Structure formats: structure tokens, C-alpha cells
Amino acid sequence: MKVALHACCGPCLIEPLDALTERHEVVVVFANPNIQPAEEYGLRRDTLREWAERHGLDIVEAAYDPDAWEEIVEGVRDEPLLRCPRCYALRLQQVAAEAVRLGCDALTTTLSVSPYQDAGAIDETGNRVASEHGLVWLFEDYRPHYPEATRRSRxxxxxxxxxxxxxxxxxxxxxxxxxxxxQRRSR
Ligand code: SF4
Incomplete structure (x- = not known):
């Protein structure tokens, strides 16, 4: 299958990319309008680009639109349990649009590498977004890869x-x- 892989950042890309390229043709899409400030967005994107260049990999970059992120989290900005699923949806919708444009069959994400993310909400959101775009949702819980992703990115x-x-x-x-x-000081 031709798979659109949403990359949330360079360090989280390494392990899922290895796993997926064994079985599929992979297109990496950097779609992260959630990242602020803009300097931080540039830093994460360029980290990914530099690593990709060293490995002969092309990166598709979706539009950076932090206002779109602010709009979708309106009213829940300070409530991570409500805010994060909306953020996942916005990013995966951007990737799904690129996937359709590029003739991909499936959609997935590196978001589940991080133990700080909600794997259940990522799976549920991705399933819905993929189905809305006529794509297969290829979810994998990559949290067991986090230590290796940390080691390799360092x-x-x-x-x-x-x-x-x-x-x-x-x-x-x-x-x-x-x-x-x-807490450390008070011990
Ligand atoms: S996943 Fe949640 S904490 Fe992370 S950028 Fe999106 S809204 Fe913020």
C-alpha cells in the first residue's frame, strides 16, 4: 500500500518509518499547525528536514496555520482531554487531504510514539478521519518504541x-x- 505517515516531529519519525517501509511505500507529511511559537515550528520542521535529507527522504509540508488550531480549540484551550483530540483531528485532516492528493491508500501517524499522548483518542480520531477521506487507517501503538526513538534521536x-x-x-x-x-528543594 501507499501510506501517508503524519510526522509530528523528527525524533518520533525514526522508528515508525523503519517499521512501515518494510511493508509499504511511505510518504511523510509534516502537518503541525499546533506548534507555537513560529520559531519552534521552524526548528522542529528543520530538524526533520535535515534528518530526512541525510536519509534521502522527501518530506511533504502541509500549510502552517496556527489560527486554524486556535479556532478548533476555542472554549477548550486549557482542557487537554478535550483539546488534544481536536488537535489530532486537525492535523490528521491535513495529512488525509495530502494523502488523497498524492494517491495514497492509507493514513497513519507517529503521534503514538509518545507516552504523553492519548493513544486511544489518536486511534479513534484517525479512524474517523481516514474513513471520511476513503482511506485505510493503519494505527499502531508505537509507545514501546519510545526508548529506542529517544536513544536514536540523541x-x-x-x-x-x-x-x-x-x-x-x-x-x-x-x-x-x-x-x-x-519538590526536590523541599526534600
Ligand atoms: S496534542 Fe494536545 S498538548 Fe499537544 S499540541 Fe495538540 S493540543 Fe497541545
Whole structure:
């Protein structure tokens, strides 16, 4: 099959790409309007591009439209349980549109590499989006690959972000780090 693989970032791409290219023709699509600020978006995209160039791989980049992300999370911006499924849907819809344009048969994502994501919501959302676009949804829970993805991306010298992508997640991650520092100091 020809598979459109949504890449959320370079480090998370490495392991799913290996697994999928054993069985399929793979088109990698970077579709992440959730990432803010724009400098961070550029950094993650260029990290992916540089790694891809070294491996002779082409990357399709979907439109970067952070306003579209802000619109779909309106009213739930500070509620990750409601916000994240909408974010997955927006990104997978962008990838599905590219998949149809490029004549792909199937859709999948690297999002499930991260143990910080909701694998169930990714699967449910991807299934719906794929079916709306006449595509096969090829979900795999890649969380067991996370340690190897971490090791390989470090070895490759890739930039590794310390928050998921949106501005609320940046604030939440900073808050969690501050809390851990305070807990360490109080021991
Ligand atoms: S935390 Fe991550 S998945 Fe959730 S809305 Fe923000 S960028 Fe999207």
C-alpha cells in the first residue's frame, strides 16, 4: 500500500518509518499547525528536514496555520482531554487531504510514539478521519518504541523539544518542571 505517515516531529519519525517501509511505500507529511511559537515550528520542521535529507527522504509540508488550531480549540484551550483530540483531528485532516492528493491508500501517524499522548483518542480520531477521506487507517501503538526513538534521536544529534507543541502545553510543561524543582528543594 501507499501510506501517508503524519510526522509530528523528527525524533518520533525514526522508528515508525523503519517499521512501515518494510511493508509499504511511505510518504511523510509534516502537518503541525499546533506548534507555537513560529520559531519552534521552524526548528522542529528543520530538524526533520535535515534528518530526512541525510536519509534521502522527501518530506511533504502541509500549510502552517496556527489560527486554524486556535479556532478548533476555542472554549477548550486549557482542557487537554478535550483539546488534544481536536488537535489530532486537525492535523490528521491535513495529512488525509495530502494523502488523497498524492494517491495514497492509507493514513497513519507517529503521534503514538509518545507516552504523553492519548493513544486511544489518536486511534479513534484517525479512524474517523481516514474513513471520511476513503482511506485505510493503519494505527499502531508505537509507545514501546519510545526508548529506542529517544536513544536514536540523541545519537543523531536531533533537537528534542521539551513540550508537546501548543502554547498551553508549553505553559503546562513549564509549570510541571517548576513543581518538580520545588519538590526536590523541599526534600
Ligand atoms: S498538548 Fe499537544 S496534542 Fe494536545 S493540543 Fe497541545 S499540541 Fe495538540
Amino acid at each position: 545519537e543523531a544529534g536531533m533537537y528534542r523539544q521539551n513540550y508537546c507543541g501548543c502554547l498551553p502545553s508549553k505553559a503546562e510543561a513549564e509549570e510541571a518542571r517548576a513543581l518538580r524543582r520545588a
